[in-house]
Amino acid sequence: DSLCSLRENEIKALTAEIDRLKNCGYLEASPNLEKLREENLKLKYRLNILRKSLQAERKRPTTNMININSRLQEVFGCAIKAAYPDLDNPPLIVTPSQQPRFGDYQCNSAMGISQMLKTKEQKVNPREIAENITKHLPNNDYIEKVEIAGPGFINIHLRKDFVSEQLTSLLVNGVQLPALGENKKVIVDFSSPNIAKEMHVGHLRSTIIGESMSRLFEFAGYDVLRINHVGDWGTQFGMLIAHLQDKFPDYLTVSPPIGDLQAFYKESKKRFDTEEEFKKRAYQCVVLLQSKTPDIIQAWKLICDVSRQEFNKIYDALDITLIERGESFYQDRMHDVVKEFEDKGFVQVDDGRKIVFVPGCSVPLTIVKSDGGYTYDTSDLAAIKQRLFEEKADMIIYVVDNGQAVHFQTIFAAAQMIGWYDPEVTRVFHAGFGVVLGEDKKKFKTRSGETVRLMDLMEEGLKRSMDKLKEKERDKVLTAEELEAAQTSVAYGCIKYADLSHNRLNDYIFSFDKMLDDRGNTAAYLLYAFTRIRSIARLANIDEEMLQKAARETKIILDHEKEWKLGRCILRFPEILQKILDDLFLHTLCDYVYELAATFTEFYDSCYCVEKDRQTGKILKVNMWRMLLCEAVAVVMAKGFDILGIKPVQRM
Template structure:
């Protein structure tokens, strides 16, 4: 995505170059036009006059359009978007290298934050990798000389104050203070905005995916939380996101559930059965299925009738699904997660069509009564048709990717499941590619795999009796623990009952989400309420407290956010103190951090950035007084409005980070 931003910047620069060329051509045409007009006035008319007149009109029209495009682009980048500073620097240095060394087609241009203040704000280490590349072109040159030539060709920019070479060829970059000041002012004026969107994509995010008649457990937690955060990020960036819940609502298990329902509630067609505990209902039906041959036979018969859409059996199936849906929705409401249900039943008719097409293409092979399909280079096949003629999860997933590409017109498909399914999705993509369904050049497909949740004993997270932890029980425990923590800090004495409930829920659900998202998703993580509710370190509690404290600074000075925004043009944000400068630069990294996540789809980067904001703000606040009070009376003597603006900017960026992570903020904690 940083490449897309780079392309956008290069596009604007290219348009400016074309405009300059057109302007010169326009001036030449004017001269030719004047001389031709003079000849005509002296009776020496020529057919070239009409052609020059037409060219003159066309160029004026093109010039006006291009100038308008540049003006609109600059306006949108100033007000509607935030600039990715690192991406812009990469773009500038890439252009410089292309000018200095045109034979190097795709140079590596690493730009990173400077490690120390004396090295500037950013560093570019493009010179050293170029030594070897230029050597292959017969050019022997040291990295310092390369760096000098790069600097000579860096275009003029509103971002860069100065460039210096350090050591063997590092290029140190200092940012212009007025650029950073204006960027912070725009942030407060127009709000926290995403970076420019080069191309709007249709993205399908497949996550959560519980099974009907089974309760959601801790295993569904990671998929739900990670998937929701990725969807939120892509929505914020401006993509068209479809949040899909691929629930397990079809299959042989419904035969035993329907048969059990018919036995237990024979009047289910006219009277709604009181199935409150579907988990127990499922266990009872499974026990009968395993122990009673007659019941097992009726269960299989029920599956056949359901697959033929017999009204009685369809009604029973719908009743069971509805009970589960209501329970799932309670969890989603608590976690503030939205999804569109597309269960396996949705793809039934599409599976039949798909199997026929795969068979006609000669892609299916017989294997002990089954029909299987191999992808290119895969050793383990997909089972498309079972020996009894039924479909499988493989068939469903092949139909799913077909529907998403050809009906939803998805440009990007993201599956959020545990890492154990990585090979399965590799095989699905390989088979879909072989079948001509999926073209990796046209559609991006990612499997966002994650590790397992461990208990404090570092074993798979289970209850004391060894059962899988129910998600509802986990959320309830979170509420109890967060309330206890708030009371220990005496917050129940200062918050109203409503504020206490809001804080309790924000902390409970926030700490559960953040504990998951702050870990690299590919790793297992230990679930511990004690660690989650710690108010020190990179935890939701620490960050939510930090946010409410920042919001209270201006409030304590009797200044509200609206007043700050209205006075922004009259207030000077100096950034003279090193801690002010450091905080401002951290806040302006926001677009870069978002674009980084679109590459590897790891939300923990945003958590690390959020923690960096909080710790950097703490350094700033401890050193730079925002409000000066009389030590004896406590009366306010002076308000540093420029620093209050930095507080406001910090709160705005933090809030947007919380929104993307799916955490709710509260006014008081």
């Protein structure tokens, strides 16, 4: 009940904030206006989510992990509201403390409130404000005590029993989030290579980031549709089909052994550029393809299938799940999209092209070319319309490189202009990312200046990871199967983690040496750390069943400062994930898993879990609550790995 009333208070506060932002009329000429508008949209979006989650919250008992930060925000939100009822949307700032002497969390709202009161001609010292807030704190299960420090920081100390109970609940019920995305649908558009061309390193980022985002939303209870918008239509198919007809004239009855599609593409391109007669036939094939002539469609399907088999090898190896919906899927929808823009008076004709000017965007969209053909603008509009109206998506995320930012801003603005969606209700977002650079800080290329094929890169990763394992003489202690499992886990885990651990907006330097280094924030280090944590119980002869029994019967004691630090770090998992659901920056999760592993190492170095006889190595004593802390770290790390798409192994 207290949670529901706290949620209601947060709703009131957010509504007030929205009104305040609406009334910022004097900011018209300010560069902050756009930022404020964006904030306003985010707030409204969050408000809708809160309202829905409040309704759901009333219905269910919880075995989920609690987002401690947001619970503390609710408590302090109530206190501030009670202490300063006349203030319109006062600042609410609660963050984890950076140092133990400042408690576990800090509320830093007093300074902001002092500024607000100053504008109302009331001069109040922030320390007094902090005291007033703490007097109005409602009863709650989370806080042991609060202290006021410095100019008005409120240091919050959590109750040990509360932290201990949460850890027990985590071990008994597993890692579960509150069902944030219940009855909500998210579409993630990612990977999207072109048919008849090989996947290269540029597709790697979109594929890895999109997969990880999809896993996160699935874990938070959303219904996720992962879409691969492949380039499977267009003029290049004319030359490919014409070349297929010449090279394999009986393609309709005998499956043509195309084999190397890349070479096939280059041959047809060369003919297209040099043979006038061939070029004419290629254009005829395009016309026949667009009018869906059966033989030509058959040839088109053959070419797509060869390509698809190549893509699937990569997707299977990297454990990527996608539903293919290429350009061809949207062809029949484009005519209606153009008509709708025409009917609503948004289309202008310019040199025979049909263009649409979108307010706030510098470049117009071209929705019909002068030769009557459609463009990427047309197909992206058709795609967004299909996703909004047929799929009924609550959120659409495009994982496409930064170079497409202006294009997507224009597409989104056009979709809003024509009334397809309201950004306060539906979140449509371009999750852009930087390019992959070589160690020379230039675009990642092969020695001969070609783009790096993804397949070659993955094979190189496997080779290097095996070299590394042999260098550590793991081939002498692991079975052949274990060695192979460790090889793929490290190779693909390192490639994914190196990408995800960088802020996606930045370019990043691809370096096998760095990513396979088992020191520092790398997958190699984390996979070794995880294996070590998992082996502690195994070496103490404690199995899964004993741990489950202990979780129900043993209280987790957090008296040692390193136990306390580790316990709190484990429980920050939900607030980390909530932050990523809001801003879509996955490197935050990598930083957290690394911090968790480092905090575990500190704990393990200071607190014995198993006491052994120095001479015989016989186990004398097992500290069960510390074993449970090890287990809690392992289950949270495992879930973090799962979201990042990394497969840990039990032995390596």
